[in-house]
Amino acid sequence: MHPLALPVDARITFLTGAGISVASGLRPYRGPGGLWNEVDVAAWATAEALARDPIGCFRAHRHFAALAAAAQPNAAHHAIAAFARARPEGHVVVITQNVDGLHQRAGAPHVVEIHGSLFRLRCPEERCAARIPAPDPSARVDEPPPCPRCGAKLRHDIVLFDEYLDPADERAAKEALRACQLFVAAGTSGVVFPAAAYVREADYAGARTILVNLEPPSPPNPYFDDVVLGRAEDVLPALLGADPLTS
Template identity: 50%
Template sequence: MADSFTNDDELQRLRDRLRATAWRQVVVLTGAGISVASGLPTYRGPGGLWTLREAEEVPDAAMAAREPSRVWSLFGPMRKHLRAAAPNAAHLALAEWESRPVPGRTFTLVTQNVDGLHTLAGSRNVVELHGSLLRTRCGNPKCGLPPFEDLTERVQAEPCERCGQPLRPDITLFDEPLPVDAEWAAKKALRECDLFLAVGTSGTVSPASNFVRGAKYAGAWTLLLNLTPMQPRHPDFDVEVLGRAEVLLPFLLGEEA
């Protein structure tokens, strides 16, 4: 059972431990909750996109094959919000933490988000598990057209200039496998992880929901920072911290004044 840290004294002890230990392999997993302060909604939290769409289909592999324009009608308009969004204090705290010169330490930031805000904040070793909504690719896996940067607010699927098949957002939909390179990089980092920090994630979407188990198997100290408690509590998290990421991460990870 995870310990919950909610008051100032407990948070200070947690901060002290994070600073005192010479972590060798840090893995951070982020979900949509870290971007709420940037004006972007969550997916499964209160008021989340999939909560609001309970009566509708969620975008999955079948929708992409059957109605590619339907996928664009859901995700294309979101690009307007991504263009207007800026990294918040939580993104910046993680980027600053990664940038500190710590001999022998490796740092991997694995994100389920498709908003590109970690890279914009300055994080370097970012693994995008679900791709990026700021890119477009061909829906034909045999086409060979590389994904390209695209901020167009498309609402209809357009044909690929190379093969004629419908273009699609470069994101992973429900019932689709993760990008091979991204999944490999995440699992490789977890194999030697000694500190695992999950931020702003519901912990219910596989396979990312199983990453904490891999980190725990490797002997890592495991922390969850989220606005709401995980239900049910995951036995492989040692610590659960409740609060806003943009407030807590600068405090927990920031250098002493």
């Protein structure tokens, strides 16, 4: 690995996945095998589950929000936040697949949550689509509250399986990918959507691309210039702390 040696006006885009929150005690949220305190996350992460049992889904996501609120950002979240804060406003964008809010709590200034957030509710009525902060996870709220605008029962503002990404988030992600000179994907396999598509986009834009993950991409992904194997909480502080603007 060459040192990063980035000019002060460089634009850097991160993509982070579930692997970055494992050291905070949160298992991968989406995908098979995701268990948060023995609750099967995948069972509650589909549009079908929401349609079948909206109250059960609401309670499960309240439970996950409480676990996320109790978790603490780890060295990977802190390294990215410090790196971003040391660079000019808006030049570092964090695109995350995680819904746990840990990047923001570490102080990262510009986060695009492409899978939404456990800490927001939204109106399921397309014409309304109001969004409000979720009630505090420690508060006793067992049923979805009504939309303040139209009265429909609110749901958590997260992207379930079989749902589309929010177009505004997708646009923000695309802009950050097209503008960046360095793209770092961390805690994600690098071979499935969105990482596979996003690295290609950054590569087309001429960015240097780095994957930080426990395992190499399989099959190999030719769009990554460098693959650094290891835990995000070990690799990112070493990689980003070497930035002349943060050391």
